[in-house]
Amino acid sequence: MNKASDTEILSALQRGLPIGPHPFDMLAGELGISEEELLAKINSWMQEGKARRLGGVFDARRLGYRSVLCAVKTTPETIDDVAAEIVQHPGITHCYLRGWPEDTEKSLPGAPLATDDFPDLWFTFAVLSDEFDEQLQALSKSIAPAKIIMMPAVKRFKIDVIFDPATRERSETFPGAPLRNTEDNDTQPATTTFSAQERKLINILSNNIPVTHSPFKQACEETGLSIDKIVELLQHWQDAVIMRRMAIILRHRKIGFKANAMCTWYVNTDLALEKGRTLASFSEVTH
Template identity: 30%
Template sequence: MDIEKIDNELLNLLQSNFPLVEEPFLEIGSKLSISESDVIKRIEKLKKINYIRQISAIFDTRSMKYKSSLIAMSYDDSEIDSAAQIINQHPGVTHNYKRNHFYNLWFTLAVPPDSILGLEKTVEILKSESNAKSARILPTLKLFKIGVKLDMTGKDDISTVEEKKFYGESDISKDYVFQDIDTDIIKEVQEDFPLTSKPFTEIANKIGLDCNELISHLKGLKSHGIMRRVAAILHHRKAGFRANAMGVWDVPIDQIEQIAPKMAAFKSVSHCYRRPTYPDWPYSLFTMIHGRSAKDCNDLLKKLSDISGITKYDALYSSKEYKKTRLKYFSKEYLDWETKYKKAI
């Protein structure tokens, strides 16, 4: 199936902020001068050809009181595939990639607030079970930016700078008290939205709410920083963004607050974090870049180096994707996994 110009415009809109209104597809259609039914048909097509993974609410892990971290592990190349499969069995592993470095397996891990084992013990078990040679826990010390929005229209150059309209450290909820209704709502809206005229009505009916109550509650979760947005998540490579570079920067600690916002301002930088360093890992600042080619990513990394003055950096490209999914909150799979390994406590 061919992708038309209007499809790319639609993909950009869906990645931004899905309208929190009773008839969201009608509102999207009005922005594109097409009908509601045409919007829905085009999304169905884009999902069928694997451009769109899902449309759902996106929540902030730390605001949800989950403990999470980026984890780096090292394996012999002959063992990395089998190791990745062991790692993938944990329900809190959502992204898992092979990268070009001594630490050649990189994954994100989250455990719920009521975890029996906790994050560090879980990493210890995963390291042992997968026979990793070495492991590094690299939690977020400060979030400067998070939000993947791939420009499908080609209108933005990879080095385009954007205004500060992205989710950062100040948006994270520190003291929100969750109610039972929050749990019920989050369980439903984290799933793929139905492609119907009134998706919020269909979701609300499952919870025993009316549409306006659900939308009002979602807006409340967003204002408190619990929900970042409702949006479409794309299959990056299928959508033409075949290069994925994790730029890691050796930034002096006293310069991070000055340099990180400059890097985060670039649209093609989807993530920007401060993380801890180790004797064998001097990189304190991480930037994730998605480009249509490695050259695009390298050009932007060079530009980031030029504007920041940081010359000690590396680019870790993903050479294999082992897992990419959305974190499922309030899932019993965590307890099942921990029960299996409770002997390690």
């Protein structure tokens, strides 16, 4: 077979590693390159900052977590203090100051109207379900008088987008796995019960796995699980969509996607489903 290009390798790594004791060797065979070459490329991309993580991508809800998109309206005088208070909470996964750039034409599509008064600090809050209300209330008190606006997901139209560095296109198709851009009512699914060993394995896989011939060797030593048991668990979790995939997560700005924006619309409730499906059909829309 032909030897895969770097962009094809990056796309394959985003789609997910095969499940097995030696997943890099398995993927290298599919790509027509040696395992040594694949490992060297991955390590190089990690060191260059093109990739920020290589590990398990889990459905946090199935692990017992509840998450919500939040926003806060601040002022230039309070933004730094409010942001500093928010980001120190361990349940904060993303936090951004957002707004229309001052040097960008306000006549362009999507520019806010003069009457708009949107919140400017946006963040994602995710903690264990039974601690969610208490911890969110504590966070709210810590940034008072600023007020947190919660925007829980009601329906998911698209997730799990990958980036193609060659074409600058995005794709949602994962060969061999269910499509993740199908609609999903975002109710809290049944939480799976895990043993202490399994919980430890999930914590290990949620960080970077070693980029070696036997990436689960250390996990075996730390959890006391055999390699066969770990492979069995990974396959089960992936089949049950507890773990969406074992994959590389790229820093999109480092591979050519230089700009992005979060967009919101005022939509009548009876049109929300139709408009959500329309938006999800565009490859430029990632979530």
